[in-house]
Amino acid sequence: MELPELESLPKGRMLGVLVVKTKEGALGYLSAYSGELQAELEIMPFVPPVYQLPKGENFPEMVQINSISTEVRTLEESEGYISTKIELQQILKETEVNILEAKKKAKIAKEKRDELRKKADGLPENERKYQLDELNRQGAHDGMDLRRYIRSENLRREKAKEVVREIENRIDGLKVLRREKSGKLQEAIFESFVFMNNLGERKNALEVFNDFGVEVPPAGAGECAAPKLFQYAFQHLMTPIALAEFWWGPSPNSEIREHGKFYPACKGKCQPILAHMLKGIQVKPNPLLENFGEDKDLEILFEDEHLVIVNKPSGMLSVSGRYIKDSVQTRVQQLYPKATGPMIVHRLDQDTSGIMIVALNKASHKRLQQQFLERSIQKTYMAILEKPIHKSSGVIELPLILDINNRPMQMVSYKHGKPALTHYEVVEEAALRTLIKLRPVTGRSHQLRVHCAHKLGLHAPIVGDNLYGTPEKRLCLHAQQIKFSHPVTGETIHIKTDLPFSL
Structure with a gap:
């Protein structure tokens, strides 16, 4: 098999080759890629996916999810939402300053009343009592005015928050709906990934990972090269002999992958699947047990x-x-x-x-x-x-x-x-x-x-x-x-x- 030039591939990926024996006893090989199909690879003789994900109009659930995402984005980027958030921040700052200023004025007024109370001690009893009563009345009135003003400023805050909250509640509701639809869609996709083994057993991705103690399979489970190769072999009554997977293309920035070098199947996505698919096949001893x-x-x-x-x-x-x-x-x-x-x-x-x-x-x-x-x-x-x-x-x-x-x-x-x-x-x-x-x-x-x-x-x-x-x-x-x-x-x-x- 002649692979495309390195520069022609949009990104690096894992490729796999499985040596097989046909039901007639002839030796041959199968090839596969990991991940979704790219146009540049469609001309290559790769085995098909375990399950071909529908796309575009054939994928109505995804159309609904994308529609919800568009609505969320439209709301989040709308002038009305952005302006109300800006206005809310302005009101929060204004009311905070206003309340602090009102409390400051009330404190100064109280200090003046306290000074007048001290001076009243030298007045005749009738005048002293009258002035203290007047100061107490004034203090109570000022306290009531301060509380009333703070309530009005807080109410102003809450009204501004409510305007923003109404839009955000709508956005949150759409996100919950999108998450629910995505979860159901992902579950349906995992149920569609049905893996075979040499014993004739069939299990979908949910069953395979549940058997392995994993409740929800990771995204992309079943799209790696190894499961595709074994699936095709079992479907066509071929006996797997040897498997090799290697990286083809530029190295990624995170993982260590070198062009042309061999790497084992990943554990998170492939180990549970291969544990099921390799039943009934003689394999090398697990090095973890040695x-x-x-x-x-x-x-x-x-x-x-x-x-x-x-x-x-x-x-x-x-x-x-x-x-x-x-x-x-x-x-x-x-x-x-x-x-x-x-x-x-x-x-x-x-x-x-x-x-x-x-x-x-x-x-x-x-x-x-x-x-x-x-x-x-x-x-x-x-x-x-x-x-x-x-x-x-x-x-x-x-x-x-x-x-x-x-x-x-x-x-x-x-x-x-x-x-x-x-x-x-x-x-x-x-x-x-x-x-x-x-x-x-x-x-x-x-x-x-x-x-x-x-x-x-x-x-x-x-x-x-x-x-x-x-x-x-x-x-x-x-x-x-x-x-x-x-x-x-x-x-x-x-x-x-x-x-x-x-x-």
Whole structure:
């Protein structure tokens, strides 16, 4: 299959190829794209969608929703609504100033009456009583006038608010109606996405995701390449043999996607669907169920009664997982059965090797954790990048956020991401790879891996990165050094290890 030129595609997208065996026993392949159809791709031999969404006049529900949206926009942009909002703001400011001024005048009048009361003490009794009665009458009258004036100003406010409120209530009502219609439409669409599997079972998107513990499927569920490929294969009595998905086109600004590189199906949208569609098909064992650290030793680099520093091997979990209990945490618990408290102060990714500090009591854990929060602990990582970067040193600042549709992967988001800062320094360069020193200031999940791989970072994935680069025997990322203050003695602790890989 010959794909279009990169420049001719309006944006990058995931493409998929499924090797199949026909009912006659011949080998062949199917191809698919992720997302909605684009005119530039209609000429390509892609399998059809699992469910073809109607468009235009064939989509009356959407026409109604669009009509409501137009009405909402017309109201929100109308001169009447805009002018009443402006008038309301003016009235709110005016009445606030007027009420404050009236209260100020009333206060001055009261102070004058209080002065006259004091002077009345030297008058004859009859005159003093008359003047005090007159001052009290005047005070009561002024108080009544102030309250009446405040009520009138507040009423003026409420009338102005009511004019705006009438329009906003209408807008809100239309939005509620639109939301209800959108919800019903989305539910109908999900019911129309019916997925098959090799056992002849059929389930719609709602049923598939409900079985997975998800009440409402994410938008776009069923429109990825993998479900389209398997659906077409099952419909035509083909046996799936092997699947590959890859990115074609320009890289997006958020996720890490490189032209021509292979990536697994996303978890948020595809995992529940594929769990159903792959029933009855022999697949590779789930790597999440395999303990890659089982036959590896946990090296002790430093220990005392307060903490232990270990050298975690690649493949070992930092803490126990859902399926695998063996971890740095459980190993240390076995070695130090009297240890108390949370113990784990910081973590390393399963595929990352290197130095980890483990506290042996609550007090040490709290003080060490405080050092991490204050960013006074200095960590140095070594990594090998997939390619030369032609830079000797620098700083990477890319805010990161969890990709909720593809956990545990992270993506860059300047709007919602948390700040992430990394200093880097090239140690050695080869023709095709780079040995680099990384010093993270912040400690975001997958920070170093994303900062290296993202096009706005070094644009060079770490060797062996099965999430953001190309899988190999191991991830070439190692926490080589750490420097911190002992939580009890205050002594500076500086630990360094040998690299478990070379350029």
